[in-house]
Amino acid sequence: MTLIATPRSLSFDAPLALQSGASIRQYSLAYETYGTLNADRSNAVLICHALNASHHVAGVYAGQEKSEGWWDSMIGPGKPVDTNRFFVIGVNNLGSCFGSTGPMHVNPDTGRIYGADFPVVTVEDWVNAQARLLDALGIQQLAAVMGGSLGGMQALSWTLQYPQRVRHAVVVASAPNLNAENIAFNEVARRAIVTDPDFHGGHFYEHGVVPKRGLRIARMIGHITYLSDDVMNEKFGRQLRNGLLQYTTQDIEFQIESYLRYQGDKFSEYFDANTYLLITRALDYFDPAIRFDGDLARALAPATARFLLVSFSTDWRFSPKRSREIVKALLDNDRDVSYAEIDAPHGHDAFLLEDARYLAVVRSYFERIAAEFAGAAAVRELPAGALL
């Protein structure tokens, strides 16, 4: 059965105070839901997205066969996060470019397009905005919050900002903060965008241009770091595009060059440059331990949720070591933690791919969650039945 997705949008008029001290006066969030909220509203699962994804998590849009959501292998009827049992919510984050209020929208305070003036948003700000969406949907407590990479940071932050509203957190291919190398890659990508003459200080919309050169470079760097060395060698190795060397410095010689240019071109057609800056900055800033002198165990003490963490052996951007830091900090707090380190060849990208062991781990964890609320429902039904 194909899941048909319907994008929705909700507007919020109460200003949202941001971590930076600024606030957003008025904004809307694009979201989608799949499955049915049960009577006691206990089966909701919130999915948080990473850099270039959106609220379109699962299913396809009516009449658009190839419009699968970005985590369609994970979420849907009969899938590991089974929409026959769970009410799944995908939401596009503030500052993104897929429907929620972002830099390409008009700032109600000035009547001008935000551009580079869109306020800096953090993981914590996103979680606060997501919490308001849940309020509007009438959901007090999530069965689970789940995300990979930057999405995993949001899931983790949920357990700290709203511990009572999260029963489970599924944190995939993530980290308690970025290390220097990750910040460095983000910074190079940002510099490529900001120094593109078509960026115009972030106000390129008014000039009718897009800093595509910068976006291409940013995406090429991203792609290198999402893949493992091994999978890149296996997929491309030193294969030539034309069989014979052309001896050229500017044209394509190797297949890997062709692949990267293609990915860069595609990305520059649809992704917003200011959004790229905002989202990589949110990644850089996330660091719950910063207020505790780097003591992650103390930082995670407020979390009462139960956790599943997953990492991938060849992920050098968000390595297993970083997931283990989270696991250890949670165990130091005597929390209930499951952890799977999947031996997958695909690097960071693995969290988006179909790996049988990975999907099986998540499936079995969500079966445990489903059993809990099925049990709770059974408990609630029992007294009623006993009255008969």
Added chain:
Amino acid sequence: MTLIATPRSLSFDAPLALQSGASIRQYSLAYETYGTLNADRSNAVLICHALNASHHVAGVYAGQEKSEGWWDSMIGPGKPVDTNRFFVIGVNNLGSCFGSTGPMHVNPDTGRIYGADFPVVTVEDWVNAQARLLDALGIQQLAAVMGGSLGGMQALSWTLQYPQRVRHAVVVASAPNLNAENIAFNEVARRAIVTDPDFHGGHFYEHGVVPKRGLRIARMIGHITYLSDDVMNEKFGRQLRNGLLQYTTQDIEFQIESYLRYQGDKFSEYFDANTYLLITRALDYFDPAIRFDGDLARALAPATARFLLVSFSTDWRFSPKRSREIVKALLDNDRDVSYAEIDAPHGHDAFLLEDARYLAVVRSYFERIAAEFAGAAAVRELPAGALL
């Protein structure tokens, strides 16, 4: 004792045929020499440079205290490559931007600056040009050829192109070819340069501009890959530049950003954009096994030199695994190979740094070489003495 270096230049009028099929009609090579060539011309050591280095390998220029050569820790009087015993030659490669003929020079065929029309040069072409320099210096056989990274590729190639002219090859932090990830990083750097509007298709000299934006990005990417994750965390970690977050996407927040921008700026002031393209392409192209269906053992069969290979544990750009491939291929040919894998924290950069174990390994290897020609000289002297 401070070694005073004197840059020299030699012009060559016989055309040099290049691997691409093109040729260079007329060119000059910048070089320096240190120490004294012995009577039987058996103590010459050629040093090959990597991406952004030059013929200025050791010592300082008269009156310029801070002008140390790029491998001054390795080469000089009493140093591991001891210029009291060896006659050391540093040479700037064709296409580079430090004195040898390159893209910023006038093409004698057209009277115009070469720019992007400078012919593509390969490691093999460089070795051929270096061989002519040795001819001119009257050196038939090298005691050793030595280089790190791309310089190591040249040293390896010497043993294949001119097996009779090399007694020893010292190949540091190198590889038998670049893998897909390395080509990918080179390609992103090249695209950043080529798509900079100030590149003007490689003919920016005529426009009085320099594609600095592209050069900065290229260098920032380079710096990330030259360092290890660990050393970057230790040196910069998540340190903020101003102590407090500023919440900005375009200004500097983290020290690592400041470091990378500084390195990028500095590089863009002195390095030639076309040279960057040429040299990264030479890296991409090097692959002696390509003509042997990827069989490196067969490719290295012509080498008769004795080898020292050195790699560094945290070098992820030219990892120990790649050096071991060379070692294995040489051993498959029953060659005389020494190999040291140095447990150093600094990543690829380690080959340029002062690490006591690394310097000791090279020192002891060169003592062995010196003993050989000292022995040879003794043997030659004996019969003469016997006549008395």
